[in-house]
Amino acid sequence: MASVCFYFQVHQPYRLRRYSVFDTDHNYFDDQKNGEICRKVATKCYLPANQCILDMIRVHEGRFRCAYSITGVALDQFAAYHPEVLDSFKRLADTGCVEFLAETYYHSLSFLYSREEFNAQIELHQQKMMELFGQKSTVFRDTELIYSNDVARAAHELGYKAVIAEGADHLLGYRSPNFVYHPPGLPISVLLKNYRLSDDIAFRFGNRGWAEWPLSTEKFAGWVNQVNGCGYTVNLFMDYETFGEHQWSDTGIFDFLYHLPGAVMSLPDNDFKKPSEVVAAYPPIGEFDAPHLISWADTERDLSAWLGNAMQSNALQELFNLEKAVKAKKDPELLHDWRRLTTSDHFYYMCTKYFADGDVHKYFNPYESPYDSYINFMNVLDNVATRIK
Amino acid sequence: MLGWEFPPFISGGLGTACYGLTRALNDIGHHVIFVLPQSVTTEFTTHVALRTPAAIKGHIPGVTSYRLDEFNNVEFRSVPSTLQAYGPAGPGGVTEVHQHGSSLTSMTDPNAPTTAGVSGSVITGRSTVNASAHYDGDMIGETERYAAIAVALARNEKFDVVHAHDWMTYPAGIAVARAFNKPLVVHVHSTEFDRSGEHVNQRIYDIERRGVHMADKVIAVSHFTRNILLGRYAIAPDRVEVVYNAIDTNGKLPLPSTIRRDEKIVLFLGRITMQKGPEYFLHAARMVLDHVKNVRFVMAGSGDMARSMIELAAELGIGQKVVFTGFLRGHDVERVYKMADIYVMPSVSEPFGIAPLEALSHDVPVIISKQSGVSEILTHVLKVDFWDTREMANKIIAILRHPPLQATLREHGSFEVNRLTWKDAAEGCVQVYGMAIGQYGKRK
Numbered sequence: 001m002a003s004v005c006f007y008f009q010v011h012q013p014y015r016l017r018r019y020s021v022f023d024t025d026h027n028y029f030d031d032q033k034n035g036e037i038c039r040k041v042a043t044k045c046y047l048p049a050n051q052c053i054l055d056m057i058r059v060h061e062g063r064f065r066c067a068y069s070i071t072g073v074a075l076d077q078f079a080a081y082h083p084e085v086l087d088s089f090k091r092l093a094d095t096g097c098v099e100f101l102a103e104t105y106y107h108s109l110s111f112l113y114s115r116e117e118f119n120a121q122i123e124l125h126q127q128k129m130m131e132l133f134g135q136k137s138t139v140f141r142d143t144e145l146i147y148s149n150d151v152a153r154a155a156h157e158l159g160y161k162a163v164i165a166e167g168a169d170h171l172l173g174y175r176s177p178n179f180v181y182h183p184p185g186l187p188i189s190v191l192l193k194n195y196r197l198s199d200d201i202a203f204r205f206g207n208r209g210w211a212e213w214p215l216s217t218e219k220f221a222g223w224v225n226q227v228n229g230c231g232y233t234v235n236l237f238m239d240y241e242t243f244g245e246h247q248w249s250d251t252g253i254f255d256f257l258y259h260l261p262g263a264v265m266s267l268p269d270n271d272f273k274k275p276s277e278v279v280a281a282y283p284p285i286g287e288f289d290a291p292h293l294i295s296w297a298d299t300e301r302d303l304s305a306w307l308g309n310a311m312q313s314n315a316l317q318e319l320f321n322l323e324k325a326v327k328a329k330k331d332p333e334l335l336h337d338w339r340r341l342t343t344s345d346h347f348y349y350m351c352t353k354y355f356a357d358g359d360v361h362k363y364f365n366p367y368e369s370p371y372d373s374y375i376n377f378m379n380v381l382d383n384v385a386t387r388i389k
Numbered sequence: 390m391l392g393w394e395f396p397p398f399i400s401g402g403l404g405t406a407c408y409g410l411t412r413a414l415n416d417i418g419h420h421v422i423f424v425l426p427q428s429v430t431t432e433f434t435t436h437v438a439l440r441t442p443a444a445i446k447g448h449i450p451g452v453t454s455y456r457l458d459e460f461n462n463v464e465f466r467s468v469p470s471t472l473q474a475y476g477p478a479g480p481g482g483v484t485e486v487h488q489h490g491s492s493l494t495s496m497t498d499p500n501a502p503t504t505a506g507v508s509g510s511v512i513t514g515r516s517t518v519n520a521s522a523h524y525d526g527d528m529i530g531e532t533e534r535y536a537a538i539a540v541a542l543a544r545n546e547k548f549d550v551v552h553a554h555d556w557m558t559y560p561a562g563i564a565v566a567r568a569f570n571k572p573l574v575v576h577v578h579s580t581e582f583d584r585s586g587e588h589v590n591q592r593i594y595d596i597e598r599r600g601v602h603m604a605d606k607v608i609a610v611s612h613f614t615r616n617i618l619l620g621r622y623a624i625a626p627d628r629v630e631v632v633y634n635a636i637d638t639n640g641k642l643p644l645p646s647t648i649r650r651d652e653k654i655v656l657f658l659g660r661i662t663m664q665k666g667p668e669y670f671l672h673a674a675r676m677v678l679d680h681v682k683n684v685r686f687v688m689a690g691s692g693d694m695a696r697s698m699i700e701l702a703a704e705l706g707i708g709q710k711v712v713f714t715g716f717l718r719g720h721d722v723e724r725v726y727k728m729a730d731i732y733v734m735p736s737v738s739e740p741f742g743i744a745p746l747e748a749l750s751h752d753v754p755v756i757i758s759k760q761s762g763v764s765e766i767l768t769h770v771l772k773v774d775f776w777d778t779r780e781m782a783n784k785i786i787a788i789l790r791h792p793p794l795q796a797t798l799r800e801h802g803s804f805e806v807n808r809l810t811w812k813d814a815a816e817g818c819v820q821v822y823g824m825a826i827g828q829y830g831k832r833k
Contacts, residue, residue, distance in 0.1 A: 020783040021680060310800075314793035352769070352801055371771055374794055375787040 001269040002178075002224055003233040005191065005278050006066035007141075007164065008240035010046070011107050012038055012074045013345035015366050019379045026387065028337060028380045033366070038081040045244035046078075050088040052243070052258050057097045064261040065097040065272045068240070069141050069164075072105030072125050073343060075132065086132065093133035099274040100129050102137035102160060108342035109306060111142055111151060112293075113320040121339070122158060139164065139275040143344050145193065145237070145296035146303065149289065152183040152190065160188065162279045164237065166296040167192035171288065178231025180278065181288035189279045190288045193237040193296060197223060202238040206251035217256055221263035224270070232282045233273065237296070298353070306347040311374040316347060318381055325388040334387055341381065349373035390423045391539060391551070391558035391565070395465075402743040403578050406610075406634050407554060413815035415462045422546050424539050424561070425467040426531075466542050528557075529592055536561035540568050550574055550822045556581070556593055559600025566603075572829035574821055575604040576632075580617050583738040584664050598622050601629075605832070606825040608632050608818065610741040611762020617740075630824070632817035633766055635809040636746040653684040653789050656729035656753070658717070658744055659736075661692035666735035666758065666775045668694075668701060673735070675705045676782035681789050684710070689725050691716040726751035730795070731788050735775045736761050745770065749806040754788050754798040756781065766809065769801035 015037075017030035056064045070089065078085040092098045104110055104121035105128065111118045122140070129135050140160040142151050147165035155163045167177030177192035200220070204210045212219065224234050239246065247253040264270050273281065297305040307313055319341055326338045350370045367373040390411065394404030411421050539561040552574045553562030559575055566573035581589040581597055601607050601622050607629045609615040615629050655674070659665045667688065674686040688698065688711060695713065702711040717725055726732070732748035732755045739761035746763065748755050749770070757764050758775035771784045788794055 020779060021786045022676070022779060022783065310793035310796045311791075314791065352797060368772065369768065371769075371794065371798065374791075374797075375771075375784060378787065378791055378794075379783070 001271075002227045002231070003271050003273040003278060003281070004224060004264055005233050005235045005273050005275055007101065007235070007237045007275060008066065008068050008242075009238065010068055010070040010074050010240045012041065012071075012077050013107065013343045014073055014077070014340045016346070016376055016380055019376055019383070021379050021382070023379065024383065026333075026337065026383065028383070029340065034077060035081040038077045041241060041245055042078070042082045042085045044249070045241050046085045047088060048249070048254060049240060049243040049257070050085075050092060052254050053098075054088075054092055054095070056258060056261055057092075057095045060261050060265070062095070062097050063265065063272065065099075065274045065277070067099040067101055067139070067275050068092075069101035069103050071103065071107040072121075072128050073107060073340065075128060090132060093135065097274075099139070099276055100133055100135050100137055101164065101275065102126060102129070102140045104143055106339045106342050107143050107344055108339070109143060109146070109316060109344050109347065110320075110342055111146060111154065112303075112307075113316060114323055115154070117320075117323060117342070118154065119158065121342075138162070139191070139279065144306075146293055147190075147290055147295070148293045149183045149186075149291060151293075152186055152188055152290075156186050156188040162189040162191055162275060164191050164235075164275070165193070165288070165290070166294055166301055167195055167235070168290075168294050168301045170301070171290055171294065175286065176231045177235065178227050178233055179285045180232070180282045181286055182284035184287050184289050189284055191233075191235050191275055191278060192288065194234050195296070197234055198236045198238050201236065201253075201256075202242045202246065205242075205253055205256065206247045214252070215256065217259040217263035220256075220260065221266065221270075224264055225267060228269075233278050235278075304353055305351050306344055309350070309352050309370075311352075311370070312347045312350045315350065315374060315377050315381070318378070322381070322385060322388065326384070329388055331387075334384070338384055341377070341384070346373070346377050350377070390421050390554070391561050392423060392554040393426045393535075393557050395423075395425055402634070402741060403555060405743050406578060406741075409635060409637055409811035410814055410818065411463050412460060412637075413811035414818065415460045417812065417815055417819070419462060419815070419819065421460075421463040422548060423463055423465050424542060425465060426535060529596070532557050532560045532596065536564040540564050543569055550825055552576060552818070552822075553600065553604075554578060556597045556600060559596055559603075563600065563603045572605040572822075572825040573603060574606045574608060574818075574825045575600045576608040576610075576818075577601065577614055577618060577740070578610055579740045580614065580621070582617055582621055583614075583740055584662070586663060586737070604628070604825075605828045606630065606821050608821055610634055611765055613760070613762040613765065614740040630817070630821050632814055632821065633762070633809070634741045634743055634746075635811045635814050636743060636750055636806060637811065638750045638807050650728075651683055653681075653730040654728050655684060655686050655731045655733060655785055655789075656689065656725060656748075657687065657733055657735070658689040658722070658725065658748075659734065661688065661690050661695040661698055663694060664737055664739070665690075665692070666737045667692075667698050669735040669737075669775050669778050669781065670733055671698060671701050671705060671707070671711065672778040673733070673781035673785060674702075674711060675707055676779060677785050677789075678707055678710055680782075680786055684789060686711045687714060687725065687729070688712070689714045689717045689722075722747075723751075726753055729753045731756060731785055733781070733785065734758060734761065735773075735781065737775050739763070746806050746809065749802045752799050752803055754795050755802065756784050756788075767802075767805065769798060769805050771798070 014029045015034055016028055019028060102122055103125055104118065105124040106121055108121055110121055126137060129137055138160060139162045140155040141164035145164060145166045147163065152163050177194045181190045182188060183190060200215060205215055207213055227234055243253050243257060261272060293303050294301050295303055322338065326335055349365050349367050350373050352370045392407045394407060396404050396408045411423055414421050543565045548571065551562050551566045551571050553559055554576045555578045562573050562575060581594045601618060601624050607618065607624065609618055609629050609631050611633065612631055615631055618624050618629055619626055657667060657670045661667045677684060699713055702708045726748060732745065732753045734742055734745050734757045736742065736758050737760060742757065742761045742763035745755045745757050755770040757770055757772055759772050760775050764772050773780045773784060
């Protein structure tokens with residue numbers, strides 16, 4: 001008996017426009033570019049992928065189940081630029097086979113800087129889930145799978161039954177990510193990402209140089225089956241943009257997705273479970289101790305993609321230094337602007353790690369260099385500061 | 390190897406490049422005979438950084454020959470000449486270029502301006518605004534005289550390839566290669582379009598064009614320059630290879646400046662000519678000063694636009710915030726880098742640009758124009774279009790205001806610049822020599 005637990009991350013940041021030190025207006029965000037990207041990704045990924053998932057649920061009569069974590073800023077942009085995407089997610093919610101996880105509305109790093117803001121953003125996100133999908137989340141994930149024992153404690157205090165984390169080798173050691181764990185001394189479950197199998201889909205699927213290419217559903221289902229006897233659940237956690245955006249449609253990724261449930265469930269004991277169902281079905285078998293922060297990023301699985309250099313820590317510190325003053329102003333627009341600056345992507349763009357090597361960081365970066373992004377961000381932040389004086 | 394500049398008497402990056410390249414070629418075991426115009430020898434040989442010539446063996450009257458102790462495999466030959474490539478051409482007096490036909494008498498002519506006194510004035514002439522005052526106006530004739538001497542010199546040498554640096558040495562390169570049936574490699578450090586924009590000197594362009602077309606292989610210092618060669622000189626793409634310049638960092642970290650100042654310094658260092666975009670620097674300075682008060686702008690260098698830049702600074706009302714130092718060399722260059730908080734290279738058209746590497750090796754954050762070859766290989770610098778003075782000012786202000794930005798640029802920049810070595814450049818040249826020899830063999 002093996003369960004497959006899919007969770008797809010859906011997120012789009014509000015990218016900043018080019019904002020020079022000579023600008024004085026309060027229009028910080030690049031409406032045109034954000035709209036373009038939103039519509040492009042909707043066409044390539046969100047709409048066809050949602051349709052695919054809906055078909056899978058119908059074909060398998062509810063036996064295919066999965067979860068999404070959709071950020072508030074992504075939902076806001078769907079509403080503004082492509083409302084059809086929202087409708088398609090609502091249709092998925094209506095099937096009862098889809099679960100929505102809790103996270104910070106603004107996809108922020110607020111856990112690291114302000115517990116008050118962290119809680120507030122989760123609360124905002126929960127309201128949104130209820131408003132759009134009529135669901136209350138029971139499983140929490142923090143931005144970029146940032147996790148530590150402290151994150152688990154915070155989630156527990158907020159009433160969540162489980163937290164999502166990366167199945168980091170350096171913490172698991174010989175142990176398998178295919179069990180449910182608990183943090184030291186806390187009655188909350190931790191679901192760990194099986195990064196090998198997740199990345200086979202998310203990163204390697206279309207790679208013709210990969211020894212396993214082309215990846216068939218039968219082969220993948222075989223790997224899932226091997227879990228039988230040494231685990232309960234294969235947690236496949238990935239960016240939703242994998243489907244159609246990172247792996248283009250012509251790689252066959254949608255066919256793969258569509259036929260996977262059939263291949264996995266060809267063995268009668270296998271099934272698909274939503275995260276909350278995994279938590280209900282399988283008790284924690286041991287302790288997952290994460291005294292330091294981990295994430296799902298890069299090979300380091302740490303926070304260096306957002307906090308790896310002096311610019312990043314300076315920008316974050318300066319940003320959160322304004323929190324009290326921004327809130328004291330009681331100006332909803334100002335607060336919303338400030339909160340949209342807490343989105344982790346702004347700091348990811350400032351990452352100098354690997355910058356010279358032109359890797360994945362560059363692909364997602366709308367700036368020519370990490371330095372340009374820092375300068376731009378700080379110019380915006382300077383302007384925000386003028387609004388609270 | 391045919392060149393006309395060698396440290397410390399340089400007006401641009403060419404001398405620095407020839408120095409670094411020959412030293413690295415020497416280190417990897419290639420024998421180089423470096424032929425220089427006379428004008429650099431007098432003070433050159435007494436410069437502290439370079440030792441006294443170990444051997445002197447003159448073959449031709451007026452030709453000095455010597456070795457430098459640190460260059461075991463490099464021999465230097467200097468010939469009487471007043472070549473001054475980067476100076477403004479004097480009006481008239483330009484003689485026709487003859488194909489290698491000049492007689493040896495012309496170069497040994499005692500009346501020719503070849504004495505130490507004249508060469509000394511060429512050196513200073515190069516370094517001051519009134520360069521043309523000492524200039525005899527026959528620059529192109531000089532290239533031909535230099536060619537004749539180089540041919541004469543080469544009779545006594547054994548060599549496999551002729552390597553000519555920039556247009557002044559192309560006629561010599563062509564002449565030597567033809568006379569001795571050797572392949573020719575020309576190394577393009579700059580083109581007439583970089584130096585003069587659209588107002589090219591037709592004669593120089595013709596020499597350049599002939600040089601790159603006669604060469605078996607062409608080395609461009611960047612893809613930026615390679616594109617100019619393809620677009621403006623109609624040269625076949627497969628004949629141009631890119632070999633980037635580098636810098637000698639000695640692995641030493643510069644000592645942090647102990648001077649504490651309230652005032653920040655933004656540095657322009659280079660020739661004050663159209664090519665280097667000095668006016669964009671001043672226009673950006675004007676905008677910076679609207680936002681930041683405790684900053685001073687230093688323009689180090691000389692050139693035909695120096696006077697008009699002083700006037701422009703006054704016109705913009707920032708005269709008291711801009712310092713013109715004149716031409717700097719040696720120790721003064723070191724000092725000005727150490728004082729600087731930002732180095733800006735706003736060049737309109739920069740084939741490579743070694744100065745930003747020097748700034749980085751002095752731990753100075755750098756802003757460079759995208760219209761430069763060096764921007765192809767540097768990532769930990771800020772880049773702007775030279776004409777976008779608003780963005781230039783935006784970036785200057787950001788560096789001045791945000792210490793974490795300075796720190797990150799410094800940290801990564803010095804790491805990056807340490808990876809650029811002359812050894813790699815020399816190996817690139819050796820590869821090109823191989824191609825040229827192969828090409829030449831096929832042609833025969």
